[in-house]
Amino acid sequence: MNDVSAPAIPAAPFSLAIDAMGGDHAPDIVLAGLELAADRHPNARMLLVGDESLLKPQLAKYPKAARICEIRHASSAISMEMKPTSALRLRDSSLRVAIDAVAHEEAGGIVSAGNSGAMLALAKIVLKTLPGVTRPAMAAVNPSARGDVVMLDLGANISCDTRNLVEFAVMGEAFAKAVLGLPAPRIGLLNVGVEELKGDERLRRAAEILRESPLSDQFYGFVEGHDITAGTTDVVVTDGFSGNIALKTGEGALKLVSQLLQRVFKTNLLTRIGYLLVRPGLERMKEWIDPRRYNGAVFVGLNGIVVKSHGGADAEGFAAAIDVAMDAVTHSINEKIRTRLAQVERLMSAPSENESAEASAVA
Amino acid sequence: MNDVSAPAIPAAPFSLAIDAMGGDHAPDIVLAGLELAADRHPNARMLLVGDESLLKPQLAKYPKAARICEIRHASSAISMEMKPTSALRLRDSSLRVAIDAVAHEEAGGIVSAGNSGAMLALAKIVLKTLPGVTRPAMAAVNPSARGDVVMLDLGANISCDTRNLVEFAVMGEAFAKAVLGLPAPRIGLLNVGVEELKGDERLRRAAEILRESPLSDQFYGFVEGHDITAGTTDVVVTDGFSGNIALKTGEGALKLVSQLLQRVFKTNLLTRIGYLLVRPGLERMKEWIDPRRYNGAVFVGLNGIVVKSHGGADAEGFAAAIDVAMDAVTHSINEKIRTRLAQVERLMSAPSENESAEASAVA
CATH class of the missing domain: 3.40.718.10 (Isopropylmalate Dehydrogenase)
Structure with missing residues (x-):
C-alpha cells in the first residue's frame, strides 16, 4: 500500500465518512479500527455516522479515534439481511447519511462494513456513476x-x-x-x-x-x-x-x-x-x-470513493479498509x-x- | 479412489486404449505409467497405440507394462499445437486409432496425455454423445x-x-x-x-x-x-x-x-x-x-470413457489417469x-x- 501521508489531503472537510453501524460487530470494531487508522492517518478527518447516543460514550474509549472523528447522528441502520429495495427507502440510515455526505462533497469517500447489496444500490443512486462508466x-x-x-x-x-x-x-x-x-x-x-x-x-x-x-x-x-x-x-x-x-x-x-x-x-x-x-x-x-x-473492496466507477469492509472484519481489517479508501481519495483514483x-x-x-x-x- | 479389482472387468477385449504418443514426454512417461498401472490392475488388457517400431523396443524395458499391453500401430501423432480441425483430418494418428478402438467396442475407454482440443473434437465426432446429452x-x-x-x-x-x-x-x-x-x-x-x-x-x-x-x-x-x-x-x-x-x-x-x-x-x-x-x-x-x-480429467457424456491426462504428467500422474479410466469403465459410469x-x-x-x-x- 502507498504511503498516504505524502500527498496533501484533498479539500473536502472530511477525508472519509464512516458508517459506524455497519458490519457484524458494529460499532465496536469500527471504533477500534479508527483507533488504529488515527495513527496511520494523523491528518485525516473522519465523519462518523450512526446513533449519536450510542457512539458518544463509546468513542470516548478510543482517544485517538476521537481526535480525528466528528459524530453525525443517523437514527436507523441497515441490517445485513435487508433487501436493497428496502434499504433505499430508509433515508435516515447511517449508510445513507454517510453516502449523502460524499454526494454533498463533505467527504471524499465512505467506508462501511455493512450490507454490500444495499451499499452498491445506494451508492449508484445517490452518487451516480462516473461519466462514461456503464457499470x-x-x-x-x-x-x-x-x-x-x-x-x-x-x-x-x-x-x-x-x-x-x-x-x-x-x-x-x-x-x-x-x-x-x-x-x-x-x-x-x-x-x-x-x-x-x-x-x-x-x-x-x-x-x-x-x-x-x-x-x-x-x-x-x-x-x-x-x-x-x-x-x-x-x-x-x-x-x-x-x-x-x-x-x-x-x-x-x-x-x-x-x-x-x-x-x-x-x-x-x-x-x-x-x-x-x-x-x-x-x-x-x-x-x-x-x-x-x-480487506477493503472498492466499488469503482462511482462519483466518490466507496469502500466495503468485510462484515466480519476485525479492527485490523477495518483499518486496512480505511487505508484503501484513504489511498483512493488521496491519489485521486476517480x-x-x-x-x-x-x-x-x-x-x-x-x-x-x-x-x-x-x-x-x-x- | 475405488478398489477397482473388486468388480469384473467388462467384456470388451481391451479395458482401455492408450495413446502412447500424446503428451510432453511420450512415449516414455506413458510406458512408465503403464508399468505402475500393471501392478494396480493386473487383470487389465491395454491396447497401446502408436509408432510400432518405436514402441516395441521401448515396451521391452517395462516388463510389467509389456505383460498387459498389446501394441497397435498408428503411423502419425497429433502435436500439442495442432488445431482440432487439422487433427480431425489425420485418420492414422495414435489418438484417432485409439478412439476408433473405443468406437468399435474393442476397448472400454481411452487415455491420452495429448492435445485436449483435438481429443474432445475427435471423441465427439467418432464416439458421439450419449443419448440425451447435449454437451x-x-x-x-x-x-x-x-x-x-x-x-x-x-x-x-x-x-x-x-x-x-x-x-x-x-x-x-x-x-x-x-x-x-x-x-x-x-x-x-x-x-x-x-x-x-x-x-x-x-x-x-x-x-x-x-x-x-x-x-x-x-x-x-x-x-x-x-x-x-x-x-x-x-x-x-x-x-x-x-x-x-x-x-x-x-x-x-x-x-x-x-x-x-x-x-x-x-x-x-x-x-x-x-x-x-x-x-x-x-x-x-x-x-x-x-x-x-x-490427474486424469474425464470428458463425460460420450459413448465411451475418454480420459485426458495432463500433458506434462509424470509416470505417477499418468497412472492416476489410468486409475480414473479403469474406475469409470469398471463401474459403468455411462x-x-x-x-x-x-x-x-x-x-x-x-x-x-x-x-x-x-x-x-x-x-
Missing part, C-alpha cells in the same frame, strides 16, 4: 507470489459485455496506480487459456480494444486462474461471476492448506518443536496472505479513471462486435 | 478438507445454459459414484452466493429443476468458491469458463503457499531442523493435495448417466424458462 465494479487487492494484484469485478455484475470489461481494465489500472502506487500497472484479462482464440467473442473483442488503446503497452493479454496468485499481471480483469468464484476459490484453497498445516504441526512433540523453529517465518507468511491485510476513460471512449463507441470484427478482418 | 463436459477430482470433490465443467464449454448445467449435475453424480465410490453424492451448483435469488436465471432455473428431480435429496443447492476446497458437496457443477478459472485459481493458490513454505523452511539452520521434524506430516499433506494424484438422464429428461423438456417460471408462480 461500477467491485475491486480489491489480493496476494500473489510477486506482490499485490488488483482483481475486478468481484461480484457487482454477474454478466458483463465487452464494454464493461474494457471499463474494468481502465478502473483497475487507476486502482493499481492509486492504491498500489504502481506507475504503469500491467493488465491481464482472465480467460481459460492465453491463446488469442480462447474464450468468447466478448473477451476477444475486449482484448482487441485494449491492444489498440493507450493502455496497449500495459496490456499483457489473456491470463489464466493460476496467473492471479503467480502475479503475472498487476491487474486481473473479469466479469463479476468468475471474479467472485476465483476470489473465493483462492481464499478457500489458502484456508485448506492452513488447516492441513495446523494438523501437521500439532501431530506430536517433535512437530510442535519444529513449529517453534519455523514460527517467525510462518508468521511472516501468514501476514503475507492474511485476508485482513487485503481523476485517473476519468482521464483514461476519455482516451478509450472512442474505441468503445466503435460499431457492434460482429461488424467491427468483420471490418478488422477485411482491413 | 460433453470435462470432469475431474479435486482435493478438499473433507475428501475428494468432483468438479465439472472444467473448460469444455465456455458458456452453458440451464439444460447443460442439469446434465452436468447428472454426469457429475455418476462420476462421483463410479470414481469416488459414493452411494449418494451430494451436488452443489456453483454461484456467487448461497441464497436462492443469487446468480442469473440460468442458474436459478437449473436449481429449480434439480430440486424437482429424482436428484432432489442429493441436491444441496448453491455453493460458493470456498465450498470447493471445504468439501461442502461431493460434486460441484458450473459452466466451463468459471470451472476452468476456479480449478486453476485453486491450483495457483496451493502453489503460492507451497513456494512461501519452502522459503520459510530454507531460511536458516534452525528452520531446516524444523523442516526435518515436521517432514513426515508435510509429505502426507503434500500427497493429499498432490496434483499428480488428481450406464449410470443414461439411467439418471432418462429420469430427469421430462423436467428438462419443460417449456422455456420464462414460461415455466410463470407457470410455477401461478401453481
Whole structure:
C-alpha cells in the first residue's frame, strides 16, 4: 500500500465518512479500527455516522479515534439481511447519511462494513456513476507470489459485455496506480487459456480494444486462474461471476492448506518443536496472505470513493479498509479513471462486435 | 479412489486404449505409467497405440507394462499445437486409432496425455454423445478438507445454459459414484452466493429443476468458491469458463503457499531442523493435495470413457489417469448417466424458462 501521508489531503472537510453501524460487530470494531487508522492517518478527518447516543460514550474509549472523528447522528441502520429495495427507502440510515455526505462533497469517500447489496444500490443512486462508466465494479487487492494484484469485478455484475470489461481494465489500472502506487500497472484479462482464440467473442473483442488503446503497452493479454496468485499481471480483469468464484476459490484453497498445516504441526512433540523453529517465518507468511491485510473492496466507477469492509472484519481489517479508501481519495483514483476513460471512449463507441470484427478482418 | 479389482472387468477385449504418443514426454512417461498401472490392475488388457517400431523396443524395458499391453500401430501423432480441425483430418494418428478402438467396442475407454482440443473434437465426432446429452463436459477430482470433490465443467464449454448445467449435475453424480465410490453424492451448483435469488436465471432455473428431480435429496443447492476446497458437496457443477478459472485459481493458490513454505523452511539452520521434524506430516499433506494424484480429467457424456491426462504428467500422474479410466469403465459410469438422464429428461423438456417460471408462480 502507498504511503498516504505524502500527498496533501484533498479539500473536502472530511477525508472519509464512516458508517459506524455497519458490519457484524458494529460499532465496536469500527471504533477500534479508527483507533488504529488515527495513527496511520494523523491528518485525516473522519465523519462518523450512526446513533449519536450510542457512539458518544463509546468513542470516548478510543482517544485517538476521537481526535480525528466528528459524530453525525443517523437514527436507523441497515441490517445485513435487508433487501436493497428496502434499504433505499430508509433515508435516515447511517449508510445513507454517510453516502449523502460524499454526494454533498463533505467527504471524499465512505467506508462501511455493512450490507454490500444495499451499499452498491445506494451508492449508484445517490452518487451516480462516473461519466462514461456503464457499470461500477467491485475491486480489491489480493496476494500473489510477486506482490499485490488488483482483481475486478468481484461480484457487482454477474454478466458483463465487452464494454464493461474494457471499463474494468481502465478502473483497475487507476486502482493499481492509486492504491498500489504502481506507475504503469500491467493488465491481464482472465480467460481459460492465453491463446488469442480462447474464450468468447466478448473477451476477444475486449482484448482487441485494449491492444489498440493507450493502455496497449500495459496490456499483457489473456491470463489464466493460476496467473492471479503467480502475479503475472498487476491487474486481473473479469466479469463479476468468475471474479467472485476465483476470489473465493483462492481464499478457500489458502484456508485448506492452513488447516492441513495446523494438523501437521500439532501431530506430536517433535512437530510442535519444529513449529517453534519455523514460527517467525510462518508468521511472516501468514501476514503475507492474511485476508485482513487485503480487506477493503472498492466499488469503482462511482462519483466518490466507496469502500466495503468485510462484515466480519476485525479492527485490523477495518483499518486496512480505511487505508484503501484513504489511498483512493488521496491519489485521486476517480481523476485517473476519468482521464483514461476519455482516451478509450472512442474505441468503445466503435460499431457492434460482429461488424467491427468483420471490418478488422477485411482491413 | 475405488478398489477397482473388486468388480469384473467388462467384456470388451481391451479395458482401455492408450495413446502412447500424446503428451510432453511420450512415449516414455506413458510406458512408465503403464508399468505402475500393471501392478494396480493386473487383470487389465491395454491396447497401446502408436509408432510400432518405436514402441516395441521401448515396451521391452517395462516388463510389467509389456505383460498387459498389446501394441497397435498408428503411423502419425497429433502435436500439442495442432488445431482440432487439422487433427480431425489425420485418420492414422495414435489418438484417432485409439478412439476408433473405443468406437468399435474393442476397448472400454481411452487415455491420452495429448492435445485436449483435438481429443474432445475427435471423441465427439467418432464416439458421439450419449443419448440425451447435449454437451460433453470435462470432469475431474479435486482435493478438499473433507475428501475428494468432483468438479465439472472444467473448460469444455465456455458458456452453458440451464439444460447443460442439469446434465452436468447428472454426469457429475455418476462420476462421483463410479470414481469416488459414493452411494449418494451430494451436488452443489456453483454461484456467487448461497441464497436462492443469487446468480442469473440460468442458474436459478437449473436449481429449480434439480430440486424437482429424482436428484432432489442429493441436491444441496448453491455453493460458493470456498465450498470447493471445504468439501461442502461431493460434486460441484458450473459452466466451463468459471470451472476452468476456479480449478486453476485453486491450483495457483496451493502453489503460492507451497513456494512461501519452502522459503520459510530454507531460511536458516534452525528452520531446516524444523523442516526435518515436521517432514513426515508435510509429505502426507503434500500427497493429499498432490496434483499428480488428481490427474486424469474425464470428458463425460460420450459413448465411451475418454480420459485426458495432463500433458506434462509424470509416470505417477499418468497412472492416476489410468486409475480414473479403469474406475469409470469398471463401474459403468455411462450406464449410470443414461439411467439418471432418462429420469430427469421430462423436467428438462419443460417449456422455456420464462414460461415455466410463470407457470410455477401461478401453481
